Amino acid sequence: MTAMAGLGIAVAFKPGPASAEASEIVVCNWGGAALEAFQKAYGEPFKAKSGMEVIIDGAGPATGAIRAMVDSKNVTWDATDGGMVDAVVLGKGGYVEPIDYSIVDKSLVGEGLAAEFGICNYTYSNVLAYDAKKVGATAPSSWNDFFDLEKFPGKRTMCKWIQGQLEAVLLADGVKPEEMYPLDVDRAFKKLEPLLPQLIFWESGAQSQQLFRDGEVVMGNIWHTRANLLRKENPDYTWTWNQNLMFASAWSVPKGNPAGKKVFDFINSSLDPESQVTLLRLMGNGPSNPKALALMTDEDKAVYSLAPENAKSGLPISAQYYADNEAELQNKFLDFISR
Amino acid sequence: MTSFQRWAFCLTVPAALLTLCLYVLPILQVLALSFTEPTVGLGNYVALFQNAAIGRVVRTTVFVSAVTTVLTIVMSYAVAFALVHMPPATRRVALFMVMVPFWISVLVRAFAWITILRRNGVLNSALVGSGAVSQPLELVYNQFGVIVGMVHYMMPFAIMLLYANLSEIDLRIIQAARSLGARPVSIFFRVWLPLSMPGLAIAGLFIVIFSLGFLVTPAILGAGRVLMVAEYISVQISSTLRWGVATALSTMLLLVVGILIALAMRSPALRAAFEGGRK
Numbered sequence: 001m002t003a004m005a006g007l008g009i010a011v012a013f014k015p016g017p018a019s020a021e022a023s024e025i026v027v028c029n030w031g032g033a034a035l036e037a038f039q040k041a042y043g044e045p046f047k048a049k050s051g052m053e054v055i056i057d058g059a060g061p062a063t064g065a066i067r068a069m070v071d072s073k074n075v076t077w078d079a080t081d082g083g084m085v086d087a088v089v090l091g092k093g094g095y096v097e098p099i100d101y102s103i104v105d106k107s108l109v110g111e112g113l114a115a116e117f118g119i120c121n122y123t124y125s126n127v128l129a130y131d132a133k134k135v136g137a138t139a140p141s142s143w144n145d146f147f148d149l150e151k152f153p154g155k156r157t158m159c160k161w162i163q164g165q166l167e168a169v170l171l172a173d174g175v176k177p178e179e180m181y182p183l184d185v186d187r188a189f190k191k192l193e194p195l196l197p198q199l200i201f202w203e204s205g206a207q208s209q210q211l212f213r214d215g216e217v218v219m220g221n222i223w224h225t226r227a228n229l230l231r232k233e234n235p236d237y238t239w240t241w242n243q244n245l246m247f248a249s250a251w252s253v254p255k256g257n258p259a260g261k262k263v264f265d266f267i268n269s270s271l272d273p274e275s276q277v278t279l280l281r282l283m284g285n286g287p288s289n290p291k292a293l294a295l296m297t298d299e300d301k302a303v304y305s306l307a308p309e310n311a312k313s314g315l316p317i318s319a320q321y322y323a324d325n326e327a328e329l330q331n332k333f334l335d336f337i338s339r
Numbered sequence: 340m341t342s343f344q345r346w347a348f349c350l351t352v353p354a355a356l357l358t359l360c361l362y363v364l365p366i367l368q369v370l371a372l373s374f375t376e377p378t379v380g381l382g383n384y385v386a387l388f389q390n391a392a393i394g395r396v397v398r399t400t401v402f403v404s405a406v407t408t409v410l411t412i413v414m415s416y417a418v419a420f421a422l423v424h425m426p427p428a429t430r431r432v433a434l435f436m437v438m439v440p441f442w443i444s445v446l447v448r449a450f451a452w453i454t455i456l457r458r459n460g461v462l463n464s465a466l467v468g469s470g471a472v473s474q475p476l477e478l479v480y481n482q483f484g485v486i487v488g489m490v491h492y493m494m495p496f497a498i499m500l501l502y503a504n505l506s507e508i509d510l511r512i513i514q515a516a517r518s519l520g521a522r523p524v525s526i527f528f529r530v531w532l533p534l535s536m537p538g539l540a541i542a543g544l545f546i547v548i549f550s551l552g553f554l555v556t557p558a559i560l561g562a563g564r565v566l567m568v569a570e571y572i573s574v575q576i577s578s579t580l581r582w583g584v585a586t587a588l589s590t591m592l593l594l595v596v597g598i599l600i601a602l603a604m605r606s607p608a609l610r611a612a613f614e615g616g617r618k
Contacts, residue, residue, distance in 0.1 A: 203562075338395070
């Protein structure tokens with residue numbers, strides 16, 4: 001909060017119109033280890049190219065925060081690190097600028113990763129992660145096993161935020177990936193209900209890691225980036241790529257951003273394969289630029305959700321579906337799990 | 340009005356203006372959203388009463404707040420009562436212990452409770468280790484855990500409020516009761532308790548109001564399984580962008596708190612508490 005207030009003051013007292021001669025790009029992400037990683041992967045290469053400083057603010061670009069900034073005409077962020085769904089929702093509400101594809105080279109990212117109001121900066125997946133010491137001789141290998149309390153007794157964790165939760169439930173219930181959308185919510189709730197007493201819901205990535213470290217859960221539906229950090233700590237924590245749920249994260253540009261069009265130079269630079277591989281190595285966030293694959297070692301590919309081996313059983317999460325239904329669905333889900 | 344009183348009044352004007360401009364007006368602005376978002380009208384309020392999910396959130400909030408208030412008041416009264424009866428040196432140490440939690444952030448306290456209450460946490464390990472229970476108890480990520488965390492947060496406030504009240508009670512009245520042959524039990528119920536009503540009333544009101552809007556503790560210790568009003572509002576503001584519903588619910592919460600205060604002020608005990616300073 002103080003950081004945000006400080007930023008607001010800094011912008012308010014900046015001499016002259018901010019957009020005329022922007023000297024810095026302010027990027028907002030979700031903080032933690034991502035502060036340093038974004039600086040290394042995106043900030044430093046961009047500064048070397050353009051001379052412009054990149055400031056990373058870890059305040060968390062929730063759609064509500066962006067809307068509040070735009071509504072109060074006091075925008076301090078140039079680029080925000082949200083999901084592709086957020087980009088579509090914010091675009092529909094008129095809170096973000098369309099991506100200027102005369103500056104940003106659309107062909108740098110893979111198919112379906114460039115949208116009107118957001119372009120994919122990295123990819124990640126929700127995966128079935130587990131504690132190998134606790135699950136016994138055979139490891140869980142599909143969402144079916146997530147529901148199998150006899151073979152794998154113990155608590156599980158799922159996320160309180162809806163994206164990628166019901167897909168796993170429906171896959172376990174036998175829904176074919178190609179028939180996933182629109183989600184059959186009632187069917188998912190029916191399948192999930194008996195499992196509720198065994199579930200702990202996480203709300204932040206750090207918390208999902210902590211549940212494994214504390215030995216509270218034997219398996220969980222968590223981001224592969226967090227599973228990767230857990231495995232680096234202790235190889236007993238690992239995950240299966242089978243039936244992973246593939247997400248695209250995206251840069252968005254809040255309407256009236258301080259650096260104006262300059263932000264698109266930054267966005268274009270962030271799509272550089274080298275930058276993206278750097279981020280993959282630091283955080284596990286996967287490149288959106290297919291050319292990055294050529295720069296990867298086998299070790300890199302093992303944590304890259306779009307590596308052919310990992311992507312083949314993956315289910316791409318439909319951003320459009322969530323853009324249209326998330327608010328309704330999120331409230332239904334919170335109501336369902338708190339009953 | 341004497342000229343001194345006029346001067347004193349003038350000195351409060353800048354603070355009042357500042358509060359009005361920087362606090363009251365923005366709040367009204369936010370509350371106005373409840374009538375204009377997404378369309379002009381009373382739609383958000385109608386939705387509040389028709390939505391079964393919001394009804395459940397409100398019920399959970401009222402239940403958790405009520406249990407928290409009762410437990411907090413009972414336990415805090417015991418502590419405050421003990422404080423009043425301690426020798427001064429012991430009391431200083433005890434008061435210090437009561438104040439310690441004030442210095443620790445609510446977030447840290449919630450996570451500390453998780454460490455204590457989780458399945459292989461401090462408490463369950465001790466219970467299972469000593470053979471008291473064979474299976475770890477479900478102490479957190481449910482209403483029980485939320486209530487434990489909230490009671491712990493509220494107790495220092497309630498203890499201070501009750502202690503202030505109890506220490507003002509004239510001990511000669513107790514002596515008089517004793518000299519007239521009252522037993523300890525009847526002294527407690529017929530002298531101490533009636534005289535502590537102002538403190539109990541103000542502490543109770545304070546805890547209820549605080550509990551109704553509690554966000555962090557239920558979110559962390561409830562882990563999705565206990566959804567209270569403040570968290571529901573926060574989700575609507577920051578992620579689903581349903582600001583209309585969120586501000587309507589905030590308005591209702593403000594209204595309920597206002598009504599509670601107005602009702603409470605009608606009781607002689609609470610009026611006495613507020614007028615206690617004027618001697």
